[in-house]
Amino acid sequence: MIESFETFLAVAAAGSFSEVARRQDVAVSSVTRKIDALEAELGSKLFHRSPRRLALTDAGEQFLPRARLILGELAGAKEALNAGDAEPRGLLTVTAPTVFGRRHVVGALASFLRRYPDIEVDLHLIDQIVDLSEQRMDVAIRIGLLPDSDLRATTLAQVRLVTCASPAYLARKGRPHSPEDLLQHDCITVASPPAPGFVWRYAGVNRNQPLPVRGSFRTDDKDGMLQAALQGLGVLHIATWVVCDQLRSGELVALFPDEAGAPSSPGMPGIHAVRLPGRSHATKARLFIDHLRAEIGDTPWWDRMLQQDRGVPA
Structure with missing residues (x-):
């Protein structure tokens, strides 16, 4: 039965009996027999089959997450039994957004590997959403x-946004005293539509709708936005985890001080670690997620620093 579950998940991911047979180095008929046996056991067809296309049925769609969960629980139980008191070892694969990964994941991985020297890590920094099953990833930061x-998702921190600019820009253009004043300023914005929660929205301003800010420079790269702000190209509205160091050094100035490091509002996006049930490396994944969460802290260390600078008790 377990082999049938594993074959079902492999076929669902590949969309092909022949591709799974090729990967497993078995005959296509062997893969087909396992799916036939599983469908007979469940009393439901899991795939629509035709010479040109293989697709999950409604029953297959419903069964897919349950099969992953069952195999995940089994793999976790097996790994826990085999591990005993032994130190965790082997490969852990992690993916994270490029800028966040460089600034906050690499350091956490360094201390994680010092703590668990028998573990090896492959870190993939990429801004696109990665299919954990297809790419065989253990943990993704999203x-x-x-x-x-x-x-399986674990929230590591809530995202807090801050509006800031360089002293050079403020000396040249003047300092906005309210969010509405931003409409008269050069604002560094994204080149593509922003994700919900990352728009220029301020409580009680513009009927709580996003401000239609404009500027001469747009980019989708957070490091590019930061460098543009440091060069005095405009006002920046960005997550505190990106600009904490520059705010503390004075290279950037928070325009509305109560905003920086203030409690996040409901509905704000978060920073999450996700993993896929069914991976055999569940114990290592949980260990790393717990380690990363502890490194960041209940109040993220970058927000805690800004609160301390403002005289707010941590």
Whole structure:
């Protein structure tokens, strides 16, 4: 039965009996027999089959997350039994957004590997959403509002936004005293439509709708936005985890001080670690997620620093 579950998940991911047979180095008929046996056991067809296309049925769609969960629980139990008191070892694969990964994941991985020297890590920094099953990833760091899925998610921190600019820009253009004043300023914005929660929205301003700010420089790269702000190209509205160091050094100035490091509002996007049930490396994934969460802290260390600078008790 377990082999049938594993074959079902492999076929669902590949969309092909022959591709799974090729990967497993078995005959296509062997893969087909396992799916036939599983369908007979469940009393439901799991795939629509035709010479040109293989697709999950409604029953297959419903069974897919349950199969992953069952195999995940089994793999976790097996790994826990085999591990005993032994130190965790082997490969852990992690993916994270490029800028967040460089600034906050690499350091956490360094201390994680010092703590667990028998573990090896492959870190993939990429801004696109990675299919954990297809790419065989153990942990993904994702920033934003998570859609419903069968992934196991752990919230690491809430995102807090701050509006800031360089002293050179403020000397040249003047300092905005309220969010409405931003409409008269050069604002560094994204080149593509912003994700929900990352727009220029301020409580009680513009009927709580996003401000239609404009500027001469746009980019989708957070480091590019930061460098543009440091060069005095305009006002920046960005997550505190990006600009904490520059705010503390004075290279950037928070325009509305109560905003920086203030408690996040409901509905704000979060920073999450997600993993897929069914991976055999569940114990290592949980260990790393717990380690990363502890490194960041209940109040993220970058927000805690800004609160301390403002004289707010940590």
